[in-house]
Amino acid sequence: MxxxxxxxxxxxxxxxxxxxxxxxxxxxxxxxxxxxxxxxxxxxxxxxxxxxxxxxxxMREALFEAVYRREVEQLGELAEQLKNEKDPIEALRRWLHSGVAFVATKKGMMAALALAVQSGSELHAFSFERLTKAIGSLLDRAVAAGEMRADINPEDLLRAFFGMCYVHDQPGWQATALRLLDVFVDGLRVQPPGKAKARSSKMAKPATKRKR
Missing domain, CATH: 1.10.10.60 (Homeodomain-like)
Structure with a gap:
């Protein structure tokens, strides 16, 4: 050279x-x-x-869009890496936790991104497709392992994730979102048959009358 x-x-x-x-x-x-x-x-x-x-x-908007695209791409790459994790539930949980940081950045750019990511825009289509694919790969792995219920699809999970991030907009909202996500993920776990049966029996058992 x-x-x-x-x-x-x-x-x-x-x-x-x-x-x-x-x-x-x-x-x-x-x-x-x-x-x-x-x-x-x-x-x-x-x-x-x-x-x-x-x-x-x-322009400021060009920087905002570039940051947004980079964050989306990094979440996609993270999903690929987490597919090698031994525990599929924890892999999904880690991805969702990383997604909270993405939302924090997005909130900081919301005014400038309002038009760029509006429904139907190319940027909106790019981000929705990339994030749905990422979260779907981790969800499918957890379902295939028999550790997560199969009646939720990637779109539902992604919408629930964003809902939990945007329902609170006060300082410290990230901690609340992380806690809610943990509760949500735990609620989607498949319970062992014996435990689920025992719980159902306990709930169905009629109350005994007190003797007078």
């Missing part, structure tokens, strides 16, 4: 690294500071100049 080729490749590698640093910094800034977080704050956190940021993302 000659010097000229090496010099022409280095800027591209630097550009890729800078873009990733900006996206990671934007995720943190938007999650913490909401939609009003400045691009200057993102550039500072990423350790790049504001000019570098604007070269990659000329």
């Amino acid at each position: 000659d010097d000229h080729t090496d010099q022409t490749r280095k800027p591209r590698a630097d550009a890729v690294r800078n873009r990733e640093r900006v996206l990671e910094a934007a995720k943190l800034v938007f999650s913490a500071g909401g939609s009003e977080a400045s691009l200057e704050a993102v550039a500072k956190r990423a350790g790049v100049g504001i000019g570098t940021l604007y070269r990659h993302f000329p």
Whole structure:
């Protein structure tokens, strides 16, 4: 490889690294500071100049969309990794917990993303398809293992997940969402036949009359 080729490749590698640093910094800034977080704050956190940021993302909306797509793709990749976990229920639980961080970032960009992710948009279709596929792969594995009930589909589970994340919008909502998700996942587990039968018998047993 000659010097000229090496010099022409280095800027591209630097550009890729800078873009990733900006996206990671934007995720943190938007999650913490909401939609009003400045691009200057993102550039500072990423350790790049504001000019570098604007070269990659000329508009705030372009940065928001890139962060959103990156988060969706990472959740898809995480699902692939978690399919190798020994416990399919815990794999699903870990994915849902990671999804809470994704929603936190999305909430911070909600105003700018309102039009981009509206129903019927390309970005909405991309995210719904990718997330449904991710959560579906983990759900199918848990059902196949006989550890989770089979009467819930990936779309239902995804809607329930978002519902639990968006029903609370006060500071500290993440802790509430994580707790509700744990309760929800535990409720979907298949109970051992003996335990379920014993519970049914206990509920059906009539109350005995007190002797006078």
